[in-house]
Amino acid sequence: MQQVSKVFYISLVVAVLFIAWGAWPNSNISEVTTNIQGFITDKFGWFYLLSATGFLIFAIYLVFSKYGKLKLGKEDDEPEYPYITWFAMLFSAGMGIGLVFWGAGEPISHFNAPPGLDTEAQSQTAAQEAMKYSFFHWGLHPWGIYAVVALALAYFKFRKGAPGVISAVLVPLIGEKRVKGPIGTTVDFIAVFATIFGVATSLGFGALQIAGGLAFQFDGIENTVTLQFIIIAAVTILFMTSAMTGLNKGIKYLSNTNIVLALLLMFFLLFAGPTNFIMDYFTSTFGSYVRDLPYMSFRMTPFSEDSTWVGDWTIFYWAWWISWSPFVGTFIARVSKGRTIREFILGVLLVPTIFGALWFSVFGGTAINLEYFQGQDIYSDVTGIGEEVALFSALQHVPLGGIMSIIALLLISTFFITSADSATFVLGMQTTNGSLNPDLKVKFIWGVLQAGTASILLATGGLTALQTVSIITSLPFTVLLILMCISLFKEFQNEGKKVGIKKKNSAK
Template identity: 65%
Template sequence: MKKSNTVFIVSLIISILFIAPGIIAPKQFAKIATSIQTFLQDKFGWFYLLSATAFLVFVLFLAFSKFGRIRLGKPDDRPEYSTITWFAMLFSAGMGIGLVFWGVAEPISHYFTPPNGEAASPQAAQNALRYSFFHWGLHPWGIYTLIGLSLAYFKFRKNAPGLISAIFTPLIGDRVNGPIGKTIDVIAVFATVFGVATSLGLGAIQISGGISYLTDFSNNFQTQFIIIIIVTFLFMFSAQTGLDKGIKYLSNTNIILAILLMVALLFAGPTNFIMDAFVQSLGSYLQYLPSMSFNLSTFNPKNSSWIQSWTVFYWAWWIAWAPFVGTFIARVSKGRTIREFIIGVLLVPTVFGALWFSVFGGTAINLEMFHDFHINDVINKEGSEVALFAMLGHLPLGNIMSVIAILLIATFFITSADSATFVLGMQTSNGSLNPPNKIKFVWGIVQAATAAVLLWSGGLEGLQTAAIIAAFPFAFILIAMMFSMVKELREELAAIRQEGKK
């Protein structure tokens, strides 16, 4: 049996075995999954923090080292996509739905339940934006950069298959073609399925919340399930058109809608407050970045619980997303140098994300602090998914911006799922850059079913639980990836020097 068929079949069986209990016995499934999640967070929170920080430091080292000049491809290769299109594609795949979902809800949550200090205070407002920058900034993109860079290097520089297992050839040689390599690829597929399902579930929840806030529709599982079915049909149609049509056009549409919504809110909201908050919070983020990267609040159990619920969850979520986003970024990054790749992938989305939270979170905090509009009460009553729409509804042209927001979530939903079916197809068809449509179709159905089952069995908590469980085994693969990359890069530079002496 071919390796690609083995990985596809084993991954599919494991995915089905994991979600089947959620269909048969959702309460028991949710209980067991939550127990596993609690164990991983309590016992390995330190591991997630150390790992995420190590990945970021490693890629920064590569960017400014002698390896930075190496091109992801042959010496005369140049990028396939323009810089703007490249940014749009990696941003849409890398954050998308999450930014829209948490843009208001997370800063408001931190404002009323801060990691330390007094709630609803000026310091709590500063911490709210700083931690939002932290959770969506350099650390997640450092994780994505590591795997994206590794895949692009081995695929385009060394002509290896576009498989995560191929990265480990310098460490284990031909065994990447045996059980060890297959296991690596299966773990990557498993993490991708459940990492992406988490975001698809968030998208369904927020589209449902937005529609219910603007209309008479109920925000319940039935509405969310219908949304999943409709969007699944749309992204499956897009997936059949290939990378240069569906995903490319949708990514550009995403970035246009996102910028349009952000600029509209920037000028409809408290513009000076937003920009002041952006500058001040960005400085605070950079100032406290080292301490936040290692903070577990060991000596304060209350604060420690906050770190577990937010930071540890996010680091696990990003690790679960890493094989999907990394593979996709690698696929669209041929021809760029290692330095260009790392700086582009790290800095541009981080700055954009910081501006996003300043606009959305800053506006929400301004309404809470100075205009007596209690978004937090809406969240407590109707859920985090309506926070964005509640805030927009309090501003000029709020209904129009709400409609744009729903369209943005839908296009992000389609792009993320479309990109994920493409990546899963690559990983289960021996790294093919153009995987068969039938394989993409199967993974599209699996993703949609997984998101629906997780929502049914545990709602938002069920989605978070799945992400943390899926991320744990893949974190060890990312650690080994750093050693493999250093070994191969050193050998390449030695070979280049040797060639220069001839």
């Protein structure tokens, strides 16, 4: 087996112990994690809010700074993938399952339980707020977090020749000696730990929605934990098969398939549903999103007796994105060699944000239109069964809804496989000293452990357990992200001085 680092063994032991704890009869894992999550949300919600906004501001600053022209690689390096494939790969790894899961579920939930404490449910104002906050939670902020991690890893890996691990980014800040010692090992362990549970959350969402969709569409099928386990087992076999083919075959082809299926489903619903309403809704909401972005970025409710909404939604999302960032960041970095910093950040920020906004407008807009104008009760399915069935509940009211539901299930499955496949690659890379082609045995081990972690979380608390662990694992990595930004900026300053010296010498 390929040479693995200390982080591999430490992370492996911790992951196995966690799975064993959850599988133990009468395990108190759900109670313990819920208590920890409650403490973190109450005491550090503001920290998540300020940090996520700070990462976005830092990314935007770099676009307009003098460092934007620097390449993620040597000066003569060219991008390895064309734009379409690049966007497909980063998008599939970054948000695929989540968009399908929450595309209709989040807007319809906000419409019936508005983020504004004084907003009347199911009102026009509630509809506007519902879509605006859906854009907010899936827009610039999460991609700003991803961009910072990916940029740091790609810059140090491809331009400086450093190992493709998180700790290598901190060399300018704490020195190479400390990075190669216990501090560096701890940093990489935190990144791997956050990745395991961040990805497990998304895999759990995927299993929940596939099981929910099957139960909703076919009589005689029940959405049980057993069915969810069977789905995870089946998908594990599929994504491990894909992982064996490598980055340029399995993940590349699956990512392109995902985009085709996603576009097919989205454009069908756009034109089969209330087209004018959807596009008007998209246009007006995107404007209000841009206008109110500063306010939403710092919104807390310190004077409200019921301030749980921000914690249950915004703080959870920021924690979820941060816990996903070492995984998505490493993967985006791997496929972004040869692009300039300006090109990279603009691509990572703008394209997924606009596409995500259109996605929510189509699926969430259709669901809200069905309730507001046609009197259909989509929300009762959400509250009675779960957010995972909102998409299927909405599709049953449009032409060819049954066929579209089958395509949706197929899309969820391919997103599921792509995310898990990408995660095994990233975990393998992070635990083999940054190898760009991790050993198949290493990827296999992480694939099995990811599936086991997702299964345990579902068995011990379902969606609540998944959300809880995401928030817990993301807190230490938020601190690391801040240090990474400082270290990266310090290295940019050094690079700028070198570039300036070269220019002066050439002028002479």
